[in-house]
Amino acid sequence: MDFTPALNHDAEAPLYRQLYEQFATKIRSGDLVRGERMPATRELAGLLGLNRTTVSAAYEILEAEGLIAGHAGRGSFVTGSAGEAGVDWSALLGRTETGPSAPTGGFDAGIVSFVMSRPSSSLFPLDDFRASCAAVLARADLPDILQLGSPSGYEPLRRYLLEDARRQRLAGPGDDLIVTNGCQQALDLIGRVLLRPGDRVVVEDPVYTGLKNLLAGLGAQLIGVPVGPDGIDTAQLERLLARERPRFIVVTSNFQNPTGATLPLAARRALLEAARAAGVPVVENDAYGELRYRGEPLPAIKQLDENGGTVLLRSFSKVSFPGLRVGWALGPKPLIDRLRHAKEASDLHTGQLAQAVLLEFAQSGRLEAHRARVLRAGAERLAATLDACRLYLPAAARWTRPEGGMNVWLRLPEPLDADELLPRARKEGVAYVPGRYFAVSRPEPGALRLSFAGLDPEHIRSGLAVLGRIASAGMESAARSFDPAPAMV
Numbered sequence: 001m002d003f004t005p006a007l008n009h010d011a012e013a014p015l016y017r018q019l020y021e022q023f024a025t026k027i028r029s030g031d032l033v034r035g036e037r038m039p040a041t042r043e044l045a046g047l048l049g050l051n052r053t054t055v056s057a058a059y060e061i062l063e064a065e066g067l068i069a070g071h072a073g074r075g076s077f078v079t080g081s082a083g084e085a086g087v088d089w090s091a092l093l094g095r096t097e098t099g100p101s102a103p104t105g106g107f108d109a110g111i112v113s114f115v116m117s118r119p120s121s122s123l124f125p126l127d128d129f130r131a132s133c134a135a136v137l138a139r140a141d142l143p144d145i146l147q148l149g150s151p152s153g154y155e156p157l158r159r160y161l162l163e164d165a166r167r168q169r170l171a172g173p174g175d176d177l178i179v180t181n182g183c184q185q186a187l188d189l190i191g192r193v194l195l196r197p198g199d200r201v202v203v204e205d206p207v208y209t210g211l212k213n214l215l216a217g218l219g220a221q222l223i224g225v226p227v228g229p230d231g232i233d234t235a236q237l238e239r240l241l242a243r244e245r246p247r248f249i250v251v252t253s254n255f256q257n258p259t260g261a262t263l264p265l266a267a268r269r270a271l272l273e274a275a276r277a278a279g280v281p282v283v284e285n286d287a288y289g290e291l292r293y294r295g296e297p298l299p300a301i302k303q304l305d306e307n308g309g310t311v312l313l314r315s316f317s318k319v320s321f322p323g324l325r326v327g328w329a330l331g332p333k334p335l336i337d338r339l340r341h342a343k344e345a346s347d348l349h350t351g352q353l354a355q356a357v358l359l360e361f362a363q364s365g366r367l368e369a370h371r372a373r374v375l376r377a378g379a380e381r382l383a384a385t386l387d388a389c390r391l392y393l394p395a396a397a398r399w400t401r402p403e404g405g406m407n408v409w410l411r412l413p414e415p416l417d418a419d420e421l422l423p424r425a426r427k428e429g430v431a432y433v434p435g436r437y438f439a440v441s442r443p444e445p446g447a448l449r450l451s452f453a454g455l456d457p458e459h460i461r462s463g464l465a466v467l468g469r470i471a472s473a474g475m476e477s478a479a480r481s482f483d484p485a486p487a488m489v
Contacts, residue, residue: 003032007048015050019058027067027078038068038076051445053419053436102209102437112463114432117257117406117451118322123377125370129321132361136353145352151344153179153328154355160362165330170303170312176336178343179328179350183287183313184210186329186339187250189346190283190311191218193338200246202280204232206409206438206447208257211250211285220247224440229400231256231263234270241278248281253301255288255405258438258449262403268301275309282310287327290319290371291453292404293379308332316358318406319371324354378404384457385450385464392468394475399450406453409435412446416474419445430466 005022007015026032041059045052059076062068070076103115136145145154152158158179165171180186187210195201197219203211205224215222223246226233232251251271253263263271275282284301302312311331316324329339343349361367385408389399396413412418418434425431435447452460 005048007050016054016057016061019048019050019055020061023058023062024065024067027062027080032078034078034080036078038078040075051417051443053417053434053443053445056419057436102433103431110429111426112430112455112459112466114430114450114452114455114463116454117449118454119318119320119374119406120377120454120456122456123370123374124321125366125373128366128370129357129361132357132364132366135360135364136356145356147352149349149352151178151340151349153177153350154352154359157326157355157359158328160359161328162330168303170300171330172308174308174333175330176333177328177330178336178339179326179355180339180343181325181347181350182317182322182327183285183315184214184327185325185343185346186313186327187211187283187285188214189339189342190248190329190335191215191220192342192346193335194247194281195220200244202237202240202246202249203440204251204256205440205442206258206435206444207250207440208252208285209433209437212438212440215250222440224442226442227256227259227261229261230267231261232267232271234267234274237271238274241274241280245278246280248283249275250283250285251301252285252287253289254286254298255291255402255407257288257405258407258433258435259409260400260402260405260407261409262298263301265298268298268304272301272305272310276307280309284310284312286312287315287318288405289314291375291378291406293375293382295403302330311335319374320358320361320367324358326350326354326358378406378453380457381452381455381460382408384460385452388461388464392465394468394471397471406451408450408452410448410450411444412448412471413475414446415478416471417445418448421470421474424470425467428466428470430463430470432467 003026005019007018009015011018023032038059039047041052041055045055059068059070063070063076067078067080068076069079136142139145158177162171162177165177171177180189191214195218199220200223201215201220202223202225203215204227206227207224212222223240223244225237225240251263253268255262272282282301282305286300289300300312302310311329313327313329315327317327329336382402386401389397389408389410394413398411400409402408418432419436422432422434433449435444435449438449455463
């Protein structure tokens, strides 16, 4: 292949994006033809002076768009061009690129997978769920439940959630609530209502991949604020808000995904004050707040906000049954009204049967009993994760120590690259998500997310033992490769 991309390290577009666009242009124009072999990722990275993960990210987008195809042991080859007959889907779908999606599954049964941030299906109380379903199916108003409903949500559930929010002093007199298909749809609706292409949005860095890709797909410019042991850096956030005017801020107050960090009370107040002074709304994504295993719960940012600038997102998905896809947004009535119109245009309403079953599950006391079991199991699994990190990982490794949630953020010692170690880890039966999928503007090659909630302690320990062995071998290999040559005398 007689083509060397020219990259601008000072450009606003990330390097992987520039690399993708230059190859895509060459393929679509026909300059690179079907069957032509792409440079190997390691070879191209060396030629351009890049990290191999940057090249891999560009190739992943090209493959997702059908422009190239990878073949194990042979490399990647051009598969599409603009000159071919038929519909050019790549051109038709040429909108804001969302970046590569994190791997979500497709592993063999024997794989210890730290990939998915979700509850363990082995903990699902199936008999209790069946009893809740039976109670709903026996009701006289079942025909109404099975009919089209309101975009605001199944009214008995919406009222139950709103009354509970008022008891907790989360909802003020000017607030309203809408039921959504999980927090992800609530985030999507907020973006559709508030954003125009090119608008800036402040997010945590690293950040949940679903949010990053959602906002990028809506044409937003993401401004990442670093996340430390105590959550988002509020001092840097305050400086940023003084310089720029983002449309809104998205923050995870409890057990942030991917780091597990929680914002202390003082930081919550500081964030609110900075947002109030700048006139910028705060979207508080609190999907993990119910999963506190130790320590005292903190008031939600929404609860502390006396100025009506916060919308709170919560969900049943992390503590009960994620497959039912029931979450909600609580915020100022003018915003909720607009979200309702946007939801009606999108999918009419969230399924009423799922909402009715979850309401029965909650009102019967079964939800609280299940939550108690989830908290006991979660505490055990988090402890197993932290203990195994201490026992098996290299001494220079660092990891977060959350008090709840589903995720631990691991930083392997330099010069280890989590992306480069992943193929070997999979070969030895362990999967995880490398940190590059969560990065906004600060890639950490050695970082990765460990999602522990779906694994029992035995598999957590065995998986981290394998990962520790692979990391230690990588450190030894790196040390050998950097041994100075003996002096010539």
